[in-house]
Amino acid sequence: MERSLDTLIQEDLGDKPYRSIEGDLRTGILILCDHAENTIPDSYANLGLRSEDLNRHIAYDLGAAPVAERLAELLSAPALLSRFSRLLIDPNRGLDDPTLIMQISDGLVVPGNAALDEAAIAARVARYYTPYHQAIERAIDAGIAAGKPPVVVSVHSFTQAWKGVPRPWSVGVLWDKDPRLALPLLEGLRTIPGIVVGDNAPYTGQLKGDTLCRHGTRRGLAHALIEVRQDLILGPEGQAEWARRLAEVLRKVVRLGGPLHAIEIHGSYTGHRIGSRAKWRGRRDRWHDRSNPNRA
Helix, strand or coil, X not given: CCECHHXXXXXXXXXXXXXXXXXXXXXXXXXXXXXXXXXXXXXXXXXXXXXXXXXXXXXXXXXXXXXXXXXHHHHCCCEEEECCCCCCCCCCCCCCCCCCCCCEECCEECHXXXXXXXXXXXXXXXXXXXXXXXXXXXXXXXXXXXXXXXXXXXXXXXXXXXXXXXXXXXXXXXXXCCCCCHHHHHHHHCCXXXXXXXXXXXXXXXXXXXXXXXXXXXXXXXXXXXXXXXXXXXXXXXXXXXXXXXXXXXXXXXXXXXXXXXXCCCCCCCCCCCCCCCCCCCCHHHCCCCCCCCCC
16 A cells, blocks of 8 residues: 655645655655755845856756656656755755755856855755755655654756866766665666766765755665766656666665664764764855755
């Protein structure tokens, strides 16, 4: 019997900063999409940016949401997708990460993020960041309660070039110290003809406090972040093709069972202390352009 993530807890959050897709908890899979939309509420006046700026990778991961949606459908798995732009606040960053709210992103000044005081930052954390992560926590708790701790798969996209240098990878698997999902995923993807697969490329999965650190590493769940090159998934055909490819590989991987659905603490190469919970400290050093090719 399928159960909606929204019916797992009876509450009315109003205009939630995430959306959920129904799925069968018994699949043992949870699909996430941290950078699904470029939505910025009217009250923020586009953060002072032009509309065309919001159609760039700095605002969201182009093509990632349709791939995540179709992947969840093909696997009958539950999914959670953000409903706000990463420029407003990035849910794939730790609360003490200086790139949580970017004042400059890929060389572009974001006026609406300049000189924010602590109250303004805390308001964004409370309105967008925290409810999204609480929804993930509830989904994981529900999977564990159903007797099958889920593997967590986060879907992202990356640009085909960085500072004018083409990126050769078609898809990448990002991971930290837990190999249970990442290694068989890499093995499966490498069997697909005509594509180049990156192992912790084009980014590294060793990012302290990010979504998978918080919900995978800390909780002992098998997890991996999948990056698809965005020019391959800009249209419906490419999105459907990549969702199908990922679904086929994930089906084979999950059928392996065994330790995939065990709760095991593998630690992190970041030196992050497992079990600790970062808190926003109002640091002023977040106002630098710290974007780089090693951050998803």
